[in-house]
Amino acid sequence: MHEILTKAKIIPVIQLPNAHCIIPLAEALLEAGIDTLEITLRTQCALQAIETLAKSNLPCHIAAGTLTSTQHCNDVKNAGVDFAVSPGTNVAMLQQAQSISLPLIPGIATATEALTAIEQNCHILKFFPANLYGGTKMLANFNSFFPSTHFIPTGGITTANASEYYQQANVLAIGGSWLTPIKLIEEEKWPEITKIATEALSLLSH
Secondary structure (H helix, E strand, O other), X not given: OHHHHHHHOEEEEEOOOOOOOHHHHHHHHHHHOOOEXXXXXXXXXXXXXXXXXXXXXXXXXXXXXXXXXXXXXXXXXXXXXXXXXXXXXXHHHHHHHHHOOOXXXXXXXXXXXXXXXXXXXXXXXXXXXXXXXXXXXXXXXXXXXXXXXXXXXEOOOOOOOHHHHHOOOOEOOEEEOOXXXXXXXXXXXXXXXXXXXXXXXXXXXX
């Protein structure tokens, strides 16, 4: 998973209005050079969309986001994800994920939560919501406390600060929902999403 995330650089956090749009959306992101997609479980169609994408021949890595229960771990594993992401740290969820060989990235906002996750042998953590809990300054502090731990900051990241986050020494990749605005998905404006994703990747190349 470390290699996948390092290569990804940026992970779109996708909220889908319906399942049928996942294939053209994935194709639009792949055209821009983004091959790791996080589909959140915030909508009822999410699991169906994950299954559809997993059964396709598209060369992408699939993550499920917003896991909040042990049942979610089972559901997304059965749907065919490569890994999963949670907004928080829950020991029962981490242990369930480990028992079914589901790579799970827990969310943390404080050093205490990070310690809880690290005690469960998690060394890649989601820093969320990054903008509300100290942003890049907090990531710099985490680097001194947890030198062997890497982070995926998410929450409040935009084109204005994406590069600053990505340049932090302990950041593998950044996550954000601005890459795939739900309005553009609903209107099926795939070239516009490709353009946004292409520009976002270019920000991280400087």
